[in-house]
Amino acid sequence: MSPRVTFVLVTYGGGPMAARCLEVLAEHTDQPYEVVVVDSASPDGTGQWLEDNLTGATVVRLEENLGFGAGCNVGVEHAGTEFVCFLNADVEVTEGWLPPLLEFLDGRPEVAAVAPLMVFPDGRVQEAGSLLGGDAYSRGWGDGQYDVDSFYPRVVDYASAACLVLRRKAFYEVGGFSPEYHIAYYEDTDLQFMLRRHGWQVWVQPASRVLHVRHGTSSTATAERLSDINREVFRKRHAEDLADRPPSLGIHEHTHRLWWLRDHPASARILVVAGEELDEALLTELRERDREAAVTLFVPEEPEQDWRSAGIEVVSDAEPATWSRERVGLYDVVLALGPATPAEEITEWQPQAVRVLRLDVLPHLKWEKRYARDRKREDAVRAGVERARLASAEEWAQIVMRAGDDVLDDVLVECGLAPARTR
Numbered sequence: 001m002s003p004r005v006t007f008v009l010v011t012y013g014g015g016p017m018a019a020r021c022l023e024v025l026a027e028h029t030d031q032p033y034e035v036v037v038v039d040s041a042s043p044d045g046t047g048q049w050l051e052d053n054l055t056g057a058t059v060v061r062l063e064e065n066l067g068f069g070a071g072c073n074v075g076v077e078h079a080g081t082e083f084v085c086f087l088n089a090d091v092e093v094t095e096g097w098l099p100p101l102l103e104f105l106d107g108r109p110e111v112a113a114v115a116p117l118m119v120f121p122d123g124r125v126q127e128a129g130s131l132l133g134g135d136a137y138s139r140g141w142g143d144g145q146y147d148v149d150s151f152y153p154r155v156v157d158y159a160s161a162a163c164l165v166l167r168r169k170a171f172y173e174v175g176g177f178s179p180e181y182h183i184a185y186y187e188d189t190d191l192q193f194m195l196r197r198h199g200w201q202v203w204v205q206p207a208s209r210v211l212h213v214r215h216g217t218s219s220t221a222t223a224e225r226l227s228d229i230n231r232e233v234f235r236k237r238h239a240e241d242l243a244d245r246p247p248s249l250g251i252h253e254h255t256h257r258l259w260w261l262r263d264h265p266a267s268a269r270i271l272v273v274a275g276e277e278l279d280e281a282l283l284t285e286l287r288e289r290d291r292e293a294a295v296t297l298f299v300p301e302e303p304e305q306d307w308r309s310a311g312i313e314v315v316s317d318a319e320p321a322t323w324s325r326e327r328v329g330l331y332d333v334v335l336a337l338g339p340a341t342p343a344e345e346i347t348e349w350q351p352q353a354v355r356v357l358r359l360d361v362l363p364h365l366k367w368e369k370r371y372a373r374d375r376k377r378e379d380a381v382r383a384g385v386e387r388a389r390l391a392s393a394e395e396w397a398q399i400v401m402r403a404g405d406d407v408l409d410d411v412l413v414e415c416g417l418a419p420a421r422t423r
Contacts, residue, residue, distance in 0.1 A: 004102065005083045005165065006034040008075035010068050015046035018089040019053060025087070028095045031102070036060065036078045038071040069177030069187030072161070076171060084171065086188070088162040090213040091118075100207035101165045104153070108291070112170035112200035113192065115159030116208035117151055126212055129156030129204035131261040132189065133248025136235045141204075141262060151206040152308035155265045155292050158202060161188030163210050170200050180237065185223065186230035193238055196265070201292060207309065259327045266294035271331040271353070274299045275340040279360060282337070287311055296331075298323075298346065324349040339393035347396070357397035359390075 007025065011018050018037060025035075035057035039047035047061040058078055062071065076084050083105065097116060104114045118126040118140075127140030128151045140160070142151060174194040181187045192202045235242065245264065246257040263269050267290055272283065274297065286295055287310050296313040297303075298320070307314050315323065320342035328349045335356045336343035347355055394400060 001032055003032040003034050003081050005031070005085050005098070006036060006076075006079035006081045007085045007087050008072055008079065009035070009037045009087050009089055010040055010071035010075065011037060011042060011046055011050065011089060012040045012065060013042045013044050013046050014089050015042070015044075015049040015053070018046075018050065021087065021089045021091060022054070022057065024092045028093045029098050031098055034058070034079065034081060036075040038062065038075045040065045040067065040071045065183065067181065067183035067187070068161075068185075069181055069191075070179060072187075073176045076168065076176065079168060082168060083165055084168050085163070085165045086161040088212070091163050092211040093163070094209050094211065097208045097210055098165075100205050104203065104205045105165065105167065108201075108203075110199075110201050110292075111203055112195045113159070113164055113166040113202045115156075115164050115202075115204050116210045117148065117204065117206040118160060118163065118210055118212045119148065121211055121213065123148070125151070127160060128206055129154065129159045129202075130189075131157045131248070131258075131264070132242075132245070133251065133257075133261060134242045134245035135247040135249055136231045136238075136242060137248040138189065139248055139251065139258075139261075148206070148209070150308070151204075152313055153203060153205050153207075153311040154294065154313075155201050156204050157261075157265050158189045158192035159204055160212075161191070162212050164188065170195060170198075173200075174198055178237070180233050181230045182233070183226055184230075185227040186234045190234055190237060193241060197241075202265075255326045256328045256330065259330050263294040263330065267292040268333070269294045269296075269331045270333045270335065271296045271298060271346070271350070272335045272337065273341045273343040273346060274337045276300070277338055277360070278303055279337050279358060280305065282358065283307065283312065284310070286335075298342075320345040321348060336393065336397070339390045341393075344392070344396050354399065355397050356399045356401065357393050358401045 009018055009021065022035060037050055037054065037057055038060045039050055040062050041047070041064050050059045051061070060074055060078060062074065072086055083102070101114050101116060105111055115129060117128050120126050123146060125142040125145045125148055128142045130138050130140050132138050174191065177187045178190050181190065195202060245261065246254070248261070251258050270286060270293055272286070272295065278299065283297065291311070295311070296315060297307055298315045298318070300316065302316045303314065324346040329352055331350050331353045333356060334343055334347050334350055334353045335358060337358050338360065339357070347353060
């Protein structure tokens with residue numbers, strides 16, 4: 001089997017760390033692959049050490065330190081595979097990490113790059129993709145959380161190139177890493193913003209996980225200094241894209257901005273509110289209808305089916321109004337699965353959303369039939385309660401989808417979330 005992936009590492013010192021990274025890569029990667037290590041004129045003899053000690057890898061030694069982006073460009077020039085994976089020397093992959101990423105790219109030709117869930121050595125999340133505010137400050141999504149199982153595949157602003165699998169043709173289509181950046185930081189953000197500008201998507205796939213020692217090859221002070229320099233370059237190159245974004249600094253004081261930035265790259269933001277009944281077919285259709293959309297499922301308790309692996313956010317056991325207030329103004333559509341849901345409480349904080357009611361059954365009919373059969377007063381009372389609930393839900397809704405209707409496409413068109421179909 002021919003290799004499909006070339007791993008590109010750029011070093012500036014830290015030869016033994018790079019060797020350790022490649023040892024772990026070999027231990028946990030069953031698929032055939034190639035490796036290119038670009039040494040950016042390390043002053044400590046790392047380039048020579050790599051040539052003398054690495055086997056099965058191409059070592060390219062530069063005469064001067066060109067920085068991360070330029071070094072990666074040189075590395076990709078030595079790759080002949082369909083995919084390249086940029087990999088920092090301070091990253092350790094884990095067992096079974098690569099297949100979920102390759103399978104994701106194989107199944108989605110519109111996706112240029114996909115990243116794993118990145119965690120600290122102590123198990124805390126470092127990032128599940130990242131987001132960028134209008135001030136060009138970035139945030140790793142989920143940074144510091146321990147609940148790694150709550151994450152799901154989603155389209156992102158960008159993901160760290162500490163570990164990023166990318167289509168080589170997409171990389172060349174946008175010209176690779178820009179030469180405008182100094183040494184390190186923001187080159188990967190710029191690359192992925194350029195990919196999106198050219199119609200490509202970038203995703204995170206949490207089914208794959210890697211360990212990353214943040215700033216493992218430099219000090220935090222150096223990282224901050226270099227970030228400050230390159231942030232200004234990024235602002236100038238992407239001023240139009242940043243113009244409509246809220247700032248990232250101080251964002252935890254305005255949590256609705258955080259959610260807005262997280263879902264900004266999505267084509268649409270759809271909230272499905274369920275009660276006791278969960279329409280699995282509708283959820284599946286929503287997910288497949290627009291795979292770039294951000295779909296959130298609000299349910300009373302955790303469902304048996306793993307909807308997160310299908311790319312759906314699951315929120316359970318949350319107080320509806322409080323939860324919605326934290327995400328005020330986020331959703332394009334609120335879709336209630338039946339009248340017995342807290343959709344009305346939720347949309348108090350989502351006034352901009354199109355309100356859709358899905359009616360697969362009319363709950364009052366069950367109790368009316370029971371009353372007709374048994375003549376029990378409690379059945380008549382329950383029927384009246386259900387009728388009133390249905391009337392309230394229908395008054396709340398702007399669009400009602402009846403049982404048996406096949407109008408999901410028409411709903412999305414009317415909401416402005418899909419192009420009108422030619423007939």
